[in-house]
Structures are given as structure tokens and as C-alpha cells.
Amino acid sequence: MMRKSTWAALAAVLLLGTGGLATGASAQTLKFGLAEDPDVLDPTMARTFVGRIVFSALCDKLVDIAPDLKVVPQLATEWSWSADNKALTMKLRPGVTFHDGEKLDAEAVKYNIERHKTMQGSQRRGELSAVTSVDVVDPLTVRLNTAAPFAPLLATLTDRAGMMISPKAGKALGDKFGTAPVCAGPFKFVERIAQDRIVVEKFDGYWNKANVNFSRIEFRPFIDATVRLANLRSGQLDFIERLSATDAGAVQKDNKLKLVSVTEIGYYGITINIGKSDKAKTSALGSNPKIREAFELSLDRNGINKVVFDGLATPGNQWVAPNNPAYAKSVPIPKRDVAKAKQLLKEAGNPNPVVNLVTPTTTDASKLAQVVQVMAKEAGFDVRIQATEFATSLNMADKGDFEAYILAWSGRPDPDGNLFSFHACKQPLNYSGLCNPALDEILNDSRLTTNVAERQAAWEKAAKIVNAERPIIYLLHRKWLYAHNAKLTGFKEYPDGLVRFTGMKM
Amino acid sequence: MTAVESVMQPAAATKPAAEESPARRAFRRLLRRKGAVVGLVVVLIFVSFALLADVIAPYSPVEADWSALRGAPTLEHPFGGDELGRDVLSRVIHGAQASLFAGVVSVFLALLIGIPVGLLSGYAGGLVDGLIMRFTDAMLAVPFLILAIAMAAFLGPSLTNAMIAIGIAAAPIFVRLTRAQVQAVKVEDYVEAARAVGNSPLRIAFRHILPNIWPALMVQATLTIASAIIAEASLSFLGLGQQPPEPSWGSMLNTAKDYMTDAPWMAVYPGISIFIVVLSFNLLGDGLRDALDPRHRE
């Protein structure tokens, strides 16, 4: 009896369903596959990389970066530093409105910066800590004042700290703003179903709407890289981010798909506890710089690249990749030298040091750890992989409960963002516990000037010190890999890994 | 995942037989079921693989060989090479150790917790029984995999901890089963008699009750080994099972899924191994159930 009614139901479904086929998605909708479900869609509270991709459709920033990492206009058309480098004056683009029709003016900018600085739970407070006050000079001119010169400020405004939300919506929704964000970007928020989709549609009042060619974008999270690609292949998606390196070859061969890649501004490396906690004193790596040097010499970055990232990453030994203008050329990548590594271990009186390597259980980290284990063994190291769930590993890093830790950083456009918080004494991301007064002075000085050459000189000095101490053994800079439908044109890759939706069309 | 399936069904014989020993009769009847025999043989073959892995496996399961990186199957490497150039055949053979071990140990742990608690609950009755059963119901109501994930995350990702997590998560089934059996048996004459002559409850439980509920537990244990092997694979898929470089079939599948298109052999062999072993345990368990259940006499 059950089966009969089932068939009847199925038949009814089939009849009804055929009507649905005709209303397929129009070519104007971009279906975008994300690698994760973003967190809260409030620029003040947001924390994840994947959220920034959605924000780039929703929220314009005061300034943006160009593919060569130079700062370029977005909501602000021009800017200048005061003579003492303590005030940044920005001219705003005239006639810009938020999605709710409100005007984007100097008052709105002031509201936003203050919201970032004061809201409870704000993740932007640290980035904007240098800003002491915001002055409204005239309706389209705003001035950010700092107590001391702070060069990285401008680059900070290319990210979430520079995103402008509608003050009216911000005041109305308070800490619930993320449920219905109202910004000044090319697309406005339509709906979000957690873990299923985020839908945005074209904003007709956008200042640059001539370059917006999609009527809608549907962002959908597909956590598994294989599944994400399968959805692109079968046409459920038009565009996917973070393609797995091992699939790049197959995408390249497929003439219906296009592969795009760009070297990241972040890095992959091994952080070593050299002073964060007592573990630094008891561990072989943490207590002896010679053993750290031997460890680095035992590793073959090209080999790691080949095995873990299919040769698609760029080997490196600093917080920026060798092709970055801020790379210190005086500190080149050391070649693998097992004999010298053995020699150093002998000098250190510890020919077979044990290394407990905290490894998040992600595929890349786990592969990297296994390759490191094999390579370091040749020099005499006994690497023990301490597999740890990612959320737990962050806590361990925070407490200094590790000897060595595989950690990636997504990178910031200004090299300071990859450097200061990691190596200056007692900074929040300084997991290694490095505390070197000479380095602190160099790092602080580098922030006081906006002169590129002077900053570059400081970074060269910093690179030498960091390279001698080895709080982080930098290994590689991955590539951001994207794959999209070959019909799609106008996509331009940026080293920050974000996607700019203006100019793309299908 | 299939936690409650046999709770509903009062399985297996409860009365001692008059002429032939129950174990011998059950074994004779088990041998009559071809599916169960095939299952038993396959399980034994894989167990011997696992025990003799060091002798049988042609290569080391952890030694990387850069020249065989994701190499297609050849005569030297009949199952191909994996992402670090390790021999997939050797890893499948060594993986049998981890996977079978995971199945057997976690069920052993579940029995170790489940039987005493179930005996206590069934024998004591009253408030103790009530509390234990409500707690058991609550454990069963929390999704099995979530329980296992949370515990594996708490204990830290490793094969041992995955086994502990699976064992604890599977224990409630055995508590319930033992209790149901105890309640059925404890009113039987021979138990009443044992009590009348002044045997201690502990002695009664172990000498008189346990031997009679053992068959039902064995059936459930065999079937739970099958689900435990799958559970280990599932935890490994989430990165919480066997950790690299040591292989288990689940962790091999987890890595292999990234290479589905260009190195399918990495995924095929561990997948087939899981299927064959788990199917065999299921056939064996079903056969045992038939053999031990008096209702299935033809």
C-alpha cells in the first residue's frame, strides 16, 4: 500500500516539476562557489578571508589596491599626508550613495571609523589604533589624525577598516547590522541562508555601475575542493575560488574551463616557540639557534613545493614573496645542505634532536608535515607530527603550548601587516615569543615614515635579524587558484586573493 | 549510525539446551549459512593480512619515494603510488591493521562499559536502573557521529582516541541490550534457584546470567565492529582518525579524495577493502543471528 502512494506522489512531482525546467537561471546571474561559509557580514566584526570575497561585492572601501599592490582610489579619489605625517586627508568621490539612498559624505566616514574603533567586539580596533580622531573638513573631505606617524594606515583602509556602511542602517541595526548589511558597493544584499547561500543583486545607484554586468550574484559554500570543482564542471557554478593545486592540471586541459592564478601576499611556514613559554627552553629547536639553522638547511623548499603544491607555489624565506618589491634581496633563500645541517647538529651536541611539530588536520598542513618529516630525517631530526584540530591549535599557539607549529597567514597588502604583529615584542600574533629590542626599534621606525625607500631599508635590516633568530621558518607562498567557466571574461587576479566583480561579464 | 537497530529485536537463544552444548549447535548452524561462512573466511584472511603485514607488504608503508609520486599501477607497485610516492598496496595491507584494530578495540571497549552497566541496571532495578536507562536514552538521542566527533576533538586526533570515542559512543547499545537480556533471564528458574541457595548477586550475574546473554551480545558485537570500521573511516575523513604518516583505510580515502581525477587508484583500493571487510562482518553477524535465534529454525 505504501509503495502505491509513493509512486503516485512521484508521478505528481514529475508532472509539476517539468514546469520548473523552463525557468532556468538567466545568464545575468553569477554563481560563485566559496570554500567556506562566511562569518558575520559586518565589516567591523568580520574575521574570515572568505567573508572578504562577499564584501567585495557588497561594500566599497575608501581605497583599493591595484594588482601591483599600489593603493588606488575607490570611494576616496585623492589623499595626502600632512607634512609631519600625522594626518591623512582624503577627498571623497562626489555623488556616492549607500544602498539605502543615504549620502556617503565625510560625516559618514567619521561615523564608520568611530564605529570600527568603539563597537563592542570590533575586530578593527587594533588596525585603527593609531587613529586618534577624525575631522570633517567639508562634506567631501575627511581627515584622520594619528598621535604619531603611522605609515601602514593607508593600506589598512584598503580592507575592511576602509569599508563604509550606511550610518542610518548601522544605527538602526546596531550589532545586528550583519543580518542585513547596507554599504556602497556594486551589489546590494538580498538574502542569506546560513551554509546555503548569500544572494546579492545589482545596485542601480552604484557610482561605477557601467562596469557591473551581472544582475545577481549567488555565493554558495562548498567546503570540499573536489565537490566544488565538480559543481563547476557540471555547470552548477560559474566561478570557484581556492581550487586545489592538484586539480589545476585537469582544469587547464579542460577547454570549457579557465584557470587563473596569482601568488599570494601571505605565506606558509613553521613557527618555532623560542620564548613564548617554558617549552622554548626545553625543546631542542627553541633553545638553540644552531639547531634551528640545521632544521632550515635540512628542508628542500622546491621539493616541498613539488610534492605538496604540485609545483604551483613560490619558495620563499621571508614574510613577502621574492617577487614582492619589499623582499630583502640581501637575505636570499638558503639552499638545502644536509651535510652542513649534520655538522651544525654535531656542534650543538645533539645529533638527533626531537621536533614535536603541531600540525593542523587540514590536507595541506598534513602533507607538508609528512614531507618535512622525511626531509629532516636525513639530517638526523626526529620530527614527530602532533596532529591537532585547527581550533585547538590556535589556542595552543596562543598559550605557547607547542614547540613548532605549521601556520599559514593570508597576508596584508602592506608588508607591515605580515611583519609587525608577528615579530614585535608581545604583539598578539607573536606566537614565537621573539623579543628583540633592536628589531622592535627598526619595526617602529619603519612605521614613522611614508617614504618607500626608507621603509624598504628598515625591512632589509629586519629580515637579517629575523633570519638569524628564525622565529618563523618561512617556506612557501602559495598561489591563489581560481577556475571559471570559459565564457566568463574580465576577471583580473589580485595578490590579496579577493575577487573584484566590476568588469567581469559572461 | 545504525545504533538502535537490534534493540527492538529480542535476539538469540536464552535457554540452555538439553542435549547439545549451545555453542556447538550454534556453530554447526552457522556453518550451514554460506554467506556467514564466506564472511568469516574473508574476515580471517584480512586479520592474517593485518597480523602479518610486516612480512607480506612488499614495501614500507611510510617510506616516501619521490620517483613514484602518484604513480599509476605498475608491476612493482600493483596498486600504484600515493601522494608521497608510498606504495599503495603496502599501505592497504598495513591499513588493515589500523582499521580492523579500530573496529575490534572500540567494540571491546563498548562491551567493557556496556556489560557491567547493563548487568547492574537490569539486576538492580529501581532508581539505579531508572537513572542508568535515562542516561543511556540520552546518549542514544545524541547523534552517534557528533558524540564521536566531540570526543575525538576533546581527546585529540589520533587512532587510539578515535577508538575510545567510538567505543564510548557505541556503549549505550550494549547497556540496553544487556539490560533487556538480564531482565528476560533473571526470572528464569535456574536464576531463581541460584539466588535461593544464597549465591551473591555478582556471582549470579557472572556465572548464571552472563553465559546466557552472551550469544545476543556476540551478534551485536559483530555487527557493531562493522559500523565501527565505517565510523573510524568517517572520523578519518574529518581528520580525526589515524594520523599521518601511518595508514588506515579511512585516512587513505581522506587524502585520496583530493586526487580523484588524476590518481583514482589511491581511492579505489582502500575503498574496496573497507567494503569487503565491512560486508563480511555484516554477513557474519547476520549469520550468527540466524544461527543463534531459535525462531529461525527451518
Add this chain to the structure above:
Amino acid sequence: MIRFLFRRIAILLPTLLFVSMIIFGLQQLLPGDPAIAMAGEERDPQAIAEVRAKYNLDKPIWVQYGLWIGGILQGNFGESIRIQLPVSQLLLEKLPVTIELAILSMLVALAIGLPAGVISALHNGRWPDYVANIIGLWGLSTPNFWLGIMMILFFSVELGWLPASGYVSPTEDLWANLQAMIMPAFVLGTGIAAVFMRHTRSAMLQVLASDYIRTARAKGLYERVVIGKHAFRNAAVPVITLGALEFGQLLSGAVLTEQIFSIPGFGKLIVDAVFNRDYAVVQGVVLCTATAYILLNLLADIAYFLVNPRLRA
């Protein structure tokens, strides 16, 4: 009957209390700090402290438990730390998806399990028995995630017949919805088909051996009538009660399958929440599914009670 019902409902409360304690205990066991896990790459100590304060994570466990229970009693399930939406909203969003998937999987399981069980019982010990057995056990013997990925690669990438994954609401496009659900429902359904096969088989064997069927056969009824009308109908009773239990499991058990097919149901919600340490979500979902499971258990018991006259005294 009334006394039976009353007793059954009376034990619901302690069970639910234990469930709430287990969930809360588990969450305390989980290493890692939600505020830090949430912070991701940003690690502003002040922001972390504020998040802790906002979600009461800085209070002793028993205070947190009390606040949570107090909230639940007022219908407040708390708020997701990660996306800052009320947990009740997330639950309501996911519930229809999960129920739909559970129903479809159940249909698949019945479609495979019942015939396999009947055939296996009728041909006990002969080859159709073994074939039916293996078909029935097949899904149970394959890891769900594995079968899922294989099906995606074959049916979506190779053949292009079905969407690889993702979910479409049935109100939006029913046909697309079914296309998206068929593979996950198949994976889940084959996984529990074995349960139905086993119970159908053993119930059928039992009924077939009973005097009642022997009489029917002796009366010279056609075999098909004997099987269809008498044996199967009697064997169906335990199978239906079992269905209620399996349904309860399905509501919460589709963790990996939902992950693979990107079906936004309870399973995916909870596994992401565990890994992100989004406590309020974990608690809310488990409490919800556990309650559903317990209620379905109760329904099964009542059904069993009603059809089983011996218990009704």
C-alpha cells in the same frame, strides 16, 4: 493505556535533562576557546575579551548552564557566535531541508530493504537470499562520504545527469530540488536499507513459520496471497515501528552526507558548529534533534503498544 502513556511521558523529562547535560558537558570538553576560534586571523585581545563577555564564556560552567537552560525555557536558544544569528532562526531554516531529506531517504531505504528482506526470507538459504542480502547490506558497508563522492564524479561530472551538489528549495523549483536531493537520499537510504531488510527478513521468517500461515497454506490459498496478504502484513508491524526510530536517526545522522552534497540541513549545521566551536548552535541543534528522536521513540512505543494486544492488559 493512559497509565502507560503517562509513565512514558514522565520519563521524557529526566532523559531530556541528561541530554542537556551531555551536550553541555561535551562542549566543555572541547578544547579551544570559541572567542579565539572565532577571531580567526585577527587576534585583538580586547575584541576576544569582549566576545567572551558578550556570550557569557567568562562565567563559571554552572552559571553558563543555568543561563542556557533558563533561556531555553523562555524559548531562547541563544545566538550563533560565528554569524550572529539567533539559533532558533537557523533551526527553523534547516528543519524543512532535514525533514525532506529524511523522508526521501526513508523511501529509498524501504524500496530496497523491504523487497530484499521478503525475497531473502522466502528463499532462505538459497542464492536469491544471498543476492538480496548483499544488495541490502551494500549501502551499510560503504562509507557514506565515499559513496557520495563516487556518485558525484560519475553522475554529475562524467555523465552530467544530475547537479553535483547544492540545494534548491522546493518552493522555488520542485524539479531542481528533487534533482539535488536524489543522490544524497540514495546514499543515506542505502545506508539504512539493511536495517529494514534484516527486520523484514526475520519478521517474515517468524510469520512464515507460524501456525497461522501454515493454516492459510493448508487451506490451499495461492502463495502470492499468503505472502502478500497475510505474512507481509503481519511482518510489517515491527518494520513500521522501526521506521519511526530510523527516521529519528536520520534527522540528525546525515552529517557527512550533507557535507559532501552541500545540503544545508542539521548535519552540516552541527558539524561546522563543532569545528568552529559555535557552542550555542551545537547545543540548540543537538537538543532539537534529541528531542525529536525521543518523541519518535515514544510514538514507536505507543504504536507497538497499540498493535500488540498482549501488552494492552
